[in-house]
Amino acid sequence: MSHPALDHAAASEVFNRDEPRVNWHDETLWWVRQKRDRASVQLPEWEDLREAASRIKFHVLSHMDELLESFERKAQENGVTVHWAADAAEHNAIILSILRKHSVDKMVKSKSMLTEECHLNDFLSANGVEVIDTDLGERIVQLRKEPPSHIVLPAIHLKKSDVGETFHEHLGTEKGATDPQYLTEAARQHLREKFLTRRVALTGVNFAIAETGGFVVCTNEGNADMGAHLADVHIACMGFEKIIPKAEHLGVYLRLLARSATGQPITTYSSHFHKPRPGQEMHIVIVDNGRSTQLGREDFRNSLKCIRCGACMNTCPVYRRSGGHSYHNAVAGPIGSILAPNLDMRKNADLPFASTLCGSCSNVCPVKIDIHDQLYKWRQVLAKEGYVGGMKKASLSVAAKVLASPTLFRLSFNTARTALRIAPWAGNNPLNPWSKHRELPEAPKESFRQWWEKNRANP
Amino acid sequence: MNTMSSRDKILGAIRQNKPAAMPLPDQFTFRTEYPDLVAQFGQVLQSIGGRAEVVPDLEAVKIKVQEHFGDLSTIAVTVPGLESLATFSLAPVTDPHDLEHIELAIIPGQLGVAENAAIWISEKEMGHRVLPFITQHLALVIRAETLVANMHEAYQRIAPAATGFGTFLAGPSKTADIEQSLVVGAHGARSLIVYLIG
Incomplete structure (x- = not known):
C-alpha cells in the first residue's frame, strides 16, 4: 500500500492553520471528556x-x-x-x-x-x-x-x-x-x-x-x-x-x-x-x-479488547489539536495509532509518534488497554523494522553518541550555548519543529560544570 | 467464493496465536442501592429527554393518553387492556412498511432499569419490530414493580434469546452530530412517555 498524502505531523500542520477552529475542536472534545468524567464518578x-x-x-x-x-x-x-x-x-x-x-x-x-x-x-x-x-x-x-x-x-x-x-x-x-x-x-x-x-x-x-x-x-x-x-x-x-x-x-x-x-x-x-x-x-x-496476526503479537494483542467508545480520542491532547483526518486511518486517535501499524507498518509508521505518551488514554479506557505503553512499544518495533524516517533516526543516533561520551557531550553543549548567545535565530527555524510556538531559552554564559570548577572544585 | 477455507484459516491462526487461557472474573455483577427506584428512574428519564408518569391503573393511562395525544389520529396499541385507544389495526399488517404513518405507538415493556431509564421490550410486546422506531411518538407502559436498580439485575430477569429480537430503549431518538447540539427526534420516536403503573 502507498504512503498517505501527508503524514500525521504534516496533516496536523494544515489543520492548525486555523487557530480559532482548532481551539474550538479542542474544547468541544474536552467537553465530551468532562461529560464522561461526570458519568463515571456517579x-x-x-x-x-x-x-x-x-x-x-x-x-x-x-x-x-x-x-x-x-x-x-x-x-x-x-x-x-x-x-x-x-x-x-x-x-x-x-x-x-x-x-x-x-x-x-x-x-x-x-x-x-x-x-x-x-x-x-x-x-x-x-x-x-x-x-x-x-x-x-x-x-x-x-x-x-x-x-x-x-x-x-x-x-x-x-x-x-x-x-x-x-x-x-x-x-x-x-x-x-x-x-x-x-x-x-x-x-x-x-x-x-x-x-x-x-x-x-x-x-x-x-x-x-x-x-x-x-x-x-x-x-x-x-x-x-x-x-x-x-x-x-x-x-x-x-x-x-x-x-x-x-x-x-x-x-x-x-x-x-x-x-x-x-x-x-x-x-x-x-x-x-x-x-x-x-x-x-x-x-x-x-x-x-489482520486481527489474528495482532492476537499473536504479545505486546499489542490487548488492543483487540477495544469496544470503540472513543474516550481515548476525546481525552488525547494530540487528537484534540490535530483532528481525526490527520491520522489517515479509519480509526483515529490513540487506539487507531496502535491498531493501524498492524494493518500496514509502512503506511502507518508515523501514527505511534502522534502522542505525548501522557497516558491519559490508558486511564480513561473502559477495558483498561495499556494504550500509551503500546504506542511506545510500536515506536521501537517500527524503528527496528526500518520504518522510521531519516531525520528522526539520524538525530536520535547523533543524540545517542553524544550522550554516551562525556567529552562529546561537553564539547557540543559548549558549542550550542555559544551559538544560542551569538545567533539565537539559528535554532528558531523551520528545520527545528520544536521551535514552532516556542522560543529557545536564553543561554547562560557558562555551564554548571564550568561554574563548579571555578567556584567549588578549587576553593 | 472460498468461505469454508477462510473459516478454517482464521480459526487456525487464532488457535496458533491466542494467549494462554485466562479465567473469567468471579465478580462481574454489582449491586446498586437507590432509596426510591421510581424517583431515580423518572429523574434519569427526564435527563435523557423523556418523561415518566406514575398512574394507578390502565384506566388512568387511557385518560392520560387522551389528554396528551388527543390530536393524533393514527394510534397503534399492543398493550392488552388499552385496545380501545387504537385507531390503527395492526392485525392485518404483514409488511412493516405499512406502519409508515403511525403517529403514536403504545407498547408494554417487560421491565425498567433505574440507573439509565432503559426499558426492555421484546418483539413479542412490539408486535412488529419496527413499531417502536418508526412511530412518530412512543408511549411505553410498565409496572412500577418491575423496576430494577441496574443492568446486572436486568440481565438476570430478561431472556434476550427467548425471542428473535429485543431492545433496551432509553428515551426518545436523538443526535448531537451537528456541533454537539442535542436534537431530539433523529430517526426514531420524537418523544417518549413512560406510564408506570403502581
Whole structure:
C-alpha cells in the first residue's frame, strides 16, 4: 500500500492553520471528556467495572476460537447465515455477492467502523451499488466526500455552518440555515425515504454473544433499527474480537460504553438481534483482516479488547489539536495509532509518534488497554523494522553518541550555548519543529560544570 | 467464493496465536442501592429527554393518553387492556412498511432499569419490530414493580434469546452530530412517555 498524502505531523500542520477552529475542536472534545468524567464518578463501582470488563476480554482473547465456533453454531441454529472473511477484499466480495443474489443495487448502512476499515463504500460504488450512510454524522461526511474524523462523532470536525452549506447543496435546505434542529429534521425526512425504499440494510456489531448466537447494536438515533427492521435482508459485519461469552456480560459493557463515549447512562437503543423476522434473511460476516496476526503479537494483542467508545480520542491532547483526518486511518486517535501499524507498518509508521505518551488514554479506557505503553512499544518495533524516517533516526543516533561520551557531550553543549548567545535565530527555524510556538531559552554564559570548577572544585 | 477455507484459516491462526487461557472474573455483577427506584428512574428519564408518569391503573393511562395525544389520529396499541385507544389495526399488517404513518405507538415493556431509564421490550410486546422506531411518538407502559436498580439485575430477569429480537430503549431518538447540539427526534420516536403503573 502507498504512503498517505501527508503524514500525521504534516496533516496536523494544515489543520492548525486555523487557530480559532482548532481551539474550538479542542474544547468541544474536552467537553465530551468532562461529560464522561461526570458519568463515571456517579458509579462507585466504576473501577471494578473496568477491571471486570478487562478481565472478561482477556478471557475472550484466550478462548477466541471456541467462542467464535459456539457463536457460529448458535447463530446458524437461529436461522442466520454466517460468513467468514480473511481480509477486507473477501469481506467486500461477500457483501457484493449477497446484494447480487437479490439483484439489489442500493442499500442503507448504519455505523460500522469495520466497513470503513475495509473501504466497503468505495468498493460497492465501483461495482455500481449506491450506499447511503444513515447515521447523521456519517451522512454529513458522506455528502461531503470525507471520511469520518471520529469513531463515535463522525462530523466532530465540522461546524453547523459547514453542515448547513452541505445540506443546502444536497438536501435543498435554505441557504445560510444553521439551526441544528432544522438541519436534523431535513436529514430525518431525507433518510426516512431511504429506510422505506431500501431492501438491504447493513449494520455494525457492538457485541456478539457466543452463548446465544445473538448480536447487539447500539445507536442513539435509531438508524440501525430503522434500516434492519424494514429491509428484506439484514447484513451485520463484525471484527471477530466483538465476541463476548454470555449475555449477562453485557451488563458490564453496556454500563461502560455510553458513559465512556459521551457521558450518557446508556445509548437510546441497545438492540439484541437473534433471529431474522419471518420472511427476512439475516447474514453475519465475521472478519479477520489482520486481527489474528495482532492476537499473536504479545505486546499489542490487548488492543483487540477495544469496544470503540472513543474516550481515548476525546481525552488525547494530540487528537484534540490535530483532528481525526490527520491520522489517515479509519480509526483515529490513540487506539487507531496502535491498531493501524498492524494493518500496514509502512503506511502507518508515523501514527505511534502522534502522542505525548501522557497516558491519559490508558486511564480513561473502559477495558483498561495499556494504550500509551503500546504506542511506545510500536515506536521501537517500527524503528527496528526500518520504518522510521531519516531525520528522526539520524538525530536520535547523533543524540545517542553524544550522550554516551562525556567529552562529546561537553564539547557540543559548549558549542550550542555559544551559538544560542551569538545567533539565537539559528535554532528558531523551520528545520527545528520544536521551535514552532516556542522560543529557545536564553543561554547562560557558562555551564554548571564550568561554574563548579571555578567556584567549588578549587576553593 | 472460498468461505469454508477462510473459516478454517482464521480459526487456525487464532488457535496458533491466542494467549494462554485466562479465567473469567468471579465478580462481574454489582449491586446498586437507590432509596426510591421510581424517583431515580423518572429523574434519569427526564435527563435523557423523556418523561415518566406514575398512574394507578390502565384506566388512568387511557385518560392520560387522551389528554396528551388527543390530536393524533393514527394510534397503534399492543398493550392488552388499552385496545380501545387504537385507531390503527395492526392485525392485518404483514409488511412493516405499512406502519409508515403511525403517529403514536403504545407498547408494554417487560421491565425498567433505574440507573439509565432503559426499558426492555421484546418483539413479542412490539408486535412488529419496527413499531417502536418508526412511530412518530412512543408511549411505553410498565409496572412500577418491575423496576430494577441496574443492568446486572436486568440481565438476570430478561431472556434476550427467548425471542428473535429485543431492545433496551432509553428515551426518545436523538443526535448531537451537528456541533454537539442535542436534537431530539433523529430517526426514531420524537418523544417518549413512560406510564408506570403502581
